[in-house]
Amino acid sequence: MSKTLNVALVQTDLVWEDPEANRRLLDDKINALSSEVDLIVFPEMFTSGFTMNPSAVAETMEGRTIExxxxxxxxxxxxxxxxxxxxxxxxxxxxxxxxxxSGAITKYDKRHTFTLANEHKVYTAGTEKVIFEYKGWKICPLVCYDLRFPVWARNVEDYDLLVYIASWPKVRITAWDTLLKARAIENMTYCIGVNRVGLDGNNHEYSGHSVAYDVLGNRLDTLKESEDATEIVTLKKDQIKTYRDKLSFLKDRDSFSLKV
Known part of the structure; x- marks a missing residue:
C-alpha cells in the first residue's frame, strides 16, 4: 500500500479523428514527465476528440491504442x-x-451518454459502476456527462479517488468547476477532473479547467485556463482517513439502492 499517489493531469489539445497523431502527441507528453508518477490521466476520447462519427476512429480491445x-x-x-x-x-x-x-485493464463504459450531442443515438451506454484498486488506493473512473449525476458517483464503496475525464466545452465550464468541487466534498474523496483544450472538428472550444481537489474541496493544482500543459499532483492517503474519522459525514449518508 502506498501512502501517496502521484497523478499526472494531461490537459491537452487533440487532433480531430486521428488516433495515430494523438498517440504521437501523447507519447511526447508522457516521455517528458520528469517525476515518478503512479497515474497518468488523459481527456475523454483522447485518440479522436469527441466525435459522433465512431466508424472513422473505432478500435477493438486488441487494437493499436490498447497495445x-x-x-x-x-x-x-x-x-x-x-x-x-x-x-x-x-x-x-x-x-x-x-x-x-502489468497489462491488466479495468474498463468503464460511459453510463450517461450526452443527449444534447445525440451521443445516445451513436454509442451504447454502460450499465456498471467500476472501482479498481492500485497500490492500495480504490479508484472510481467516470466520464464527462456522468458528472451531472451525483447518485452515480455516490461513495458507497469508500473509494479514495474519483477521476472524471471530459470534453467539456468552454460555454458550460462553470458547471464543470462547480460540480467537480461538490463531488469531492460530498463524497469525502480526492476528485480529479481532466478536460481538453483547443477547438475540435465541430468548432467547439474547450478551455481545460482540469483540476485536483482534496477531500475538503481544496484545490491542489495550478493549471491555467486553456493552457496546454501537464501537472503532477500528490495525493495523501492519511488526509482521507484523518477527515473521514474526524467528520464522519459518510456515516450519515442515506441508505438506498440504484436501479439501472
Whole structure:
C-alpha cells in the first residue's frame, strides 16, 4: 500500500479523428514527465476528440491504442487512464480504460451518454459502476456527462479517488468547476477532473479547467485556463482517513439502492 499517489493531469489539445497523431502527441507528453508518477490521466476520447462519427476512429480491445497504452504503462510503471471509441459486438462504446503496468485493464463504459450531442443515438451506454484498486488506493473512473449525476458517483464503496475525464466545452465550464468541487466534498474523496483544450472538428472550444481537489474541496493544482500543459499532483492517503474519522459525514449518508 502506498501512502501517496502521484497523478499526472494531461490537459491537452487533440487532433480531430486521428488516433495515430494523438498517440504521437501523447507519447511526447508522457516521455517528458520528469517525476515518478503512479497515474497518468488523459481527456475523454483522447485518440479522436469527441466525435459522433465512431466508424472513422473505432478500435477493438486488441487494437493499436490498447497495445500502445500497455507499452507506455509498463515503460512508465504507471496506470494510464482515458477513453477512446471501442467497437464490440456490433456496438460502439465511449470506453474509459485504466491500463496497469502489468497489462491488466479495468474498463468503464460511459453510463450517461450526452443527449444534447445525440451521443445516445451513436454509442451504447454502460450499465456498471467500476472501482479498481492500485497500490492500495480504490479508484472510481467516470466520464464527462456522468458528472451531472451525483447518485452515480455516490461513495458507497469508500473509494479514495474519483477521476472524471471530459470534453467539456468552454460555454458550460462553470458547471464543470462547480460540480467537480461538490463531488469531492460530498463524497469525502480526492476528485480529479481532466478536460481538453483547443477547438475540435465541430468548432467547439474547450478551455481545460482540469483540476485536483482534496477531500475538503481544496484545490491542489495550478493549471491555467486553456493552457496546454501537464501537472503532477500528490495525493495523501492519511488526509482521507484523518477527515473521514474526524467528520464522519459518510456515516450519515442515506441508505438506498440504484436501479439501472
Amino acid at each position: 500502445w497504452l500497455k507499452e507506455k504503462a509498463k515503460e512508465k510503471q504507471a496506470v494510464l487512464m482515458g477513453s477512446l471509441v471501442i467497437t464490440e459486438n456490433d456496438n460502439f462504446y465511449n470506453r474509459m480504460v485504466c491500463v496497469e503496468p
